[in-house]
Amino acid sequence: MNYILAIALLLSVSTAQLKTLQSSLDPSSISQLLAFYQLYPETEQGQKALSDAWKLMGQTNSAAIDFPQLDLQPLISLVNRQPLDQAPNLSAESLDLIDHISSHLHNRKLKGFYVWKKQDLFDLSSDEIDLARALLLYQFEDALSVRRYEATLDLMALQINARLKPSSTDEEKVRALNDFIFLEMRYRFPPHSIWSDDVDIYTFLPAVMDSRKGVCLGVSILYLSLAQRLNLPLEIITPPGHIYVRYKDKINIETTARGIHVPSKMYLGINTKTLHERTLKEVVGLAFINQAAVCWHRENYVEAVHLYEQALTYMPDDDLLKMFLGYNYLFTHQTAKGKDYLSQIAGKPMEGAVCAETIPQDYLDGKVDIEGIKAVFMSVDETRSSIEKKQIRLGKVLKRYPKFRDGWLHYAVTFLQLGRHEGGIEALEKYHALDPTNATIEYYLAQLKIMRFRPKDAWQHLHLAENITAAQNHYPDCLKQLRQSLRSIWPISE
Incomplete structure (x- = not known):
């Protein structure tokens, strides 16, 4: 761009050509008008472009600042620069x-x-x-x-x-x-x-x-x-x-x-x-939460705690943040603090949620340990080996803690990711046997049993999901769509 501008400056431009160039500018583009002024500052057209740019910026008197003494190129390139270009100093x-x-x-x-x-x-x-x-x-x-x-x-x-x-x-x-x-x-x-x-x-x-x-x-x-x-x-x-x-x-x-x-x-x-x-103040906290999530993913729990604590300054009453901070306190051997935060939210649905998160209550009730919580949050990539690795780890946890509800959910997910639907159904049924009050689990079971052509069982799980959500005056579209699909393959009288 600078090379082209330098060539343009060397060219002799007539008044008619200047008027043609001026007419091609976007009259609402501050950067174009300033760029034109920088090329032709001594011309009538250049001065007009400067005046127009000044007005677009909400100013009425361009004489207030001595523009010719100021290098405008950094200002122009600041807006016009391409992604990853170095910002002008x-x-x-x-x-x-x-x-x-x-x-x-x-x-x-x-x-x-x-x-x-x-x-x-x-x-x-x-x-x-x-x-x-x-x-x-x-x-x-x-x-x-x-x-x-x-x-x-x-x-x-x-x-x-x-x-x-x-x-x-x-x-x-x-x-x-x-x-x-x-x-x-x-x-x-x-x-x-x-x-x-x-x-x-x-x-x-x-x-x-x-x-x-x-x-x-x-x-x-x-x-x-x-x-x-x-x-x-x-x-x-x-x-x-x-x-x-x-x-x-x-x-x-x-x-x-x-x-x-x-x-x-x-x-x-x-x-x-x-x-x-x-609120805007909570948005500041959310930025810290996103940053903390990366540290958690990398198992840098100490830094995650530090970032979650900073977020807490801006959102002290946020239950999701308390849960995340509580887990990471546990991971950094600050057990008393971790239990304190988890006890504040255990059994309490998050803002706008139907059902409560189950891990806090299961941990406090001794139905899972810290390593079991880590296993649930173990990340996987798109490879089969990483999914199988998580599945094996969760399987070991569930042998020691067979009443760990979220353990069964995430264990089921690994089967579904591997295309083994029957294994997923078995794991979700374990969850259902422990706790039949989670609408999401009942919805998954209904969907999977339709796929395995077990519509009678699917109806039972759908009815449970509908009753759970209706009790909260919530009638999600996905349940309505599932009902329509199920009616088409196995109509029942109601």
């Missing part, structure tokens, strides 16, 4: 300029924007948190690095704002955000083979911005950081193992699928009856 003067022209952005009204010490974040309410600042303070020790990434966010917000009108509705802001992030900047969900072992990398805001790739939490954080600058109120929703953002219970923004609207019912399941809404 913005000077303090450039950062001051961007801060000046961004002073009208809404996040400047937040107390969190003026916080530079992590400990000062704790006293802020969720409505006062500047999400990007909070997360970047944990990423960098020096303020200059924080300011450089915030400058990029500011320029992105200014560009989005340039395509909006003062009268634009929040819905129009959502569309403009989607167009910019997913179409113009082309942010994408990374391939599974890349992110599965390094989910934390694609959660961190700087890495997401540099690579233009992010998992659900990473891109949602970017989206929320820009929304705060545009005064766009969004809700944060966390179905199990996922996160997306929503506008006033009307527009769901699925950040792993280019911002499309996915109906809320698609996020519900047999064990998920309602969706959990989070």
Whole structure:
């Protein structure tokens, strides 16, 4: 790009040609207008481009700053650079300029924007948190690095704002955000083979911005950081193992699928009856949870505990976090602490869930030990050998602890992954015999027994699943669909 610009500067360009070039610019693109000005600063057309860019950035007087004395190329390339290109090293003067022209952005009204010490974040309410600042303070020790990434966010917000009108509705802001992030900047969900072992990398805001790739939490954080600058109120929703953002219970923004609207019912399941809404402060905690999950996966339990404890500062009442922290306390031989956290949630369904997690209660009742819990969370890859290794490990655990419910569930999963459905059914029936109150287990058994053409048994398990969920006023679509399928092969009178 620099080579082409250098050649263009050497060429003699007539006034007519300049007008033609000017007419080809996107009049709503700040970067194009500034690039044109940098090429032809002494011309009438160049000055007009500068004035137009200045107006798009919400300013009225371009004489307020002496642009000719400032190298605009770092600012232009900051937005135009390609994924994984090295970020331009913005000077303090450039950062001051961007801060000046961004002073009208809404996040400047937040107390969190003026916080530079992590400990000062704790006293802020969720409505006062500047999400990007909070997360970047944990990423960098020096303020200059924080300011450089915030400058990029500011320029992105200014560009989005340039395509909006003062009268634009929040819905129009959502569309403009989607167009910019997913179409113009082309942010994408990374391939599974890349992110599965390094989910934390694609959660961190700087890495997401540099690579233009992010998992659900990473891109949602970017989206929320820009929304705060545009005064766009969004809700944060966390179905199990996922996160997306929503506008006033009307527009769901699925950040792993280019911002499309996915109906809320698609996020519900047999064990998920309602969706959990989070605060911005909890989003900071969720970033630590994602990072801790990687440490847990790598069996670095000490670091996982440290990260979960940091998350607890931002979400002290979260039962899922208490469960994860409780397990990792056990793994680091802090048994009393582990039992304390698990006892707080044992037998208690998570937010929006139908049934409670069973491992905490089984551990407290002596139905499994720490090694058994580790076996359940043992990760597998796509190879048969890794699945068989986990199956063998779980089998040994179940010989010692035959009443370990989640042990039987995960043991069943290994059989199903290996294509051995009968083994899966036997393991799930062991669970059912221990506890017939888990709707998910009954649903799996119904499905598997249809596949093995045992419809009478399938009806029994379906009725159990329906009764369990109906008692919570929850009528999941998957059970309705299963009922229709079962009726077509084995109708019964009811």
